[in-house]
Amino acid sequence: MIPNACLICRCPDASTVFSYETPDIYERAVGVSEEGYRRAWVRCTRCGFHYSRYGRDPQIIHTIYDHAYRDQAGGFRRESAEATFERIVALPPAESESARRAETILMDLGELTADGVLADARDRPLRMLDVGGGNGIFVYVFRQQAGRNASDWSAAIVDPGAQGQFVERFGIGYFQRRFDDAFAAGLFHLITMNYLLEHVADPRAVLQTAAANLATGGALYIEVPDALAFQRRPPEDDIFNACHLWMFDPPALITLLSEVGLSSLRMRRTKSPRGHYALSVLAGRP
Ligand SMILES: [Zn+2]
Numbered sequence: 001m002i003p004n005a006c007l008i009c010r011c012p013d014a015s016t017v018f019s020y021e022t023p024d025i026y027e028r029a030v031g032v033s034e035e036g037y038r039r040a041w042v043r044c045t046r047c048g049f050h051y052s053r054y055g056r057d058p059q060i061i062h063t064i065y066d067h068a069y070r071d072q073a074g075g076f077r078r079e080s081a082e083a084t085f086e087r088i089v090a091l092p093p094a095e096s097e098s099a100r101r102a103e104t105i106l107m108d109l110g111e112l113t114a115d116g117v118l119a120d121a122r123d124r125p126l127r128m129l130d131v132g133g134g135n136g137i138f139v140y141v142f143r144q145q146a147g148r149n150a151s152d153w154s155a156a157i158v159d160p161g162a163q164g165q166f167v168e169r170f171g172i173g174y175f176q177r178r179f180d181d182a183f184a185a186g187l188f189h190l191i192t193m194n195y196l197l198e199h200v201a202d203p204r205a206v207l208q209t210a211a212a213n214l215a216t217g218g219a220l221y222i223e224v225p226d227a228l229a230f231q232r233r234p235p236e237d238d239i240f241n242a243c244h245l246w247m248f249d250p251p252a253l254i255t256l257l258s259e260v261g262l263s264s265l266r267m268r269r270t271k272s273p274r275g276h277y278a279l280s281v282l283a284g285r286p
Pocket of ligand 1: 006007008009010011044045046047048049
């Protein structure tokens with residue numbers, strides 16, 4: 001079973017929290033077989049970090065994430081990315097999770113800049129980049145909320161999938177590629193990662209790339225499922241699905257951020273109306 005050591009502290013010892021005897025819906029969709037199947041959520045004995053150990057071929061996670069997960073997370077609707085986008089951006093802001101998230105980020109950025117914690121970037125428009133948000137919803141709604149706050153932002157998405165290219169019609173940039181160390185598109189004042197880090201094989205590399213692409217006074221926003229779910233939700237909850245590799249807690253995020261020279265400026269633990277426990281952090285170089 002891999003990985004055989006903790007992502008955060010590299011300790012090999014861990015205790016099993018939940019274990020599964022059969023592939024879940026996402027694994028079945030990409031042909032992971034029942035034979036010899038093993039998967040478990042474990043907790044690092046040294047630092048308490050929760051991560052998934054599995055017997056399947058590690059490459060298969062990319063197949064799951066790029067195809068099965070995105071299709072099935074949409075509830076088997078098979079609706080086009082553009083149709084989903086149009087349906088969701090039409091929601092009134094009060095019903096939109098993206099609008100609330102954007103509002104909170106803009107409020108925090110405004111306060112941190114006014115207090116002098118973050119340097120005031122004088123460039124306009126400010127530049128934001130969303131990593132992995134290929135459905136276009138968050139970036140579109142963010143720019144809308146920024147407009148309501150009379151702040152001037154340009155917005156772009158970086159995502160390996162092609163499904164979000166239609167956003168260019170709305171003046172949103174779209175980089176169809178992986179967010180790796182070869183990514184260079186100028187510096188950004190805000191980089192956002194919503195429900196990305198729990199899926200990627202190497203969160204350190206992704207954070208390193210984010211740190212390298214932040215402008216002076218820039219901030220990185222990360223939102224992930226909260227490891228608190230282990231105490232609040234049953235093993236069969238979708239939050240523990242096979243596409244999730246890591247479940248972060250505040251100390252784990254703080255450790256990874258400090259390794260790339262960033263520190264937490266605002267951290268929140270929340271429960272969404274749909275009952276999901278979320279951990280979010282706005283980080284920067286004060
Ligand atoms: Zn550990």
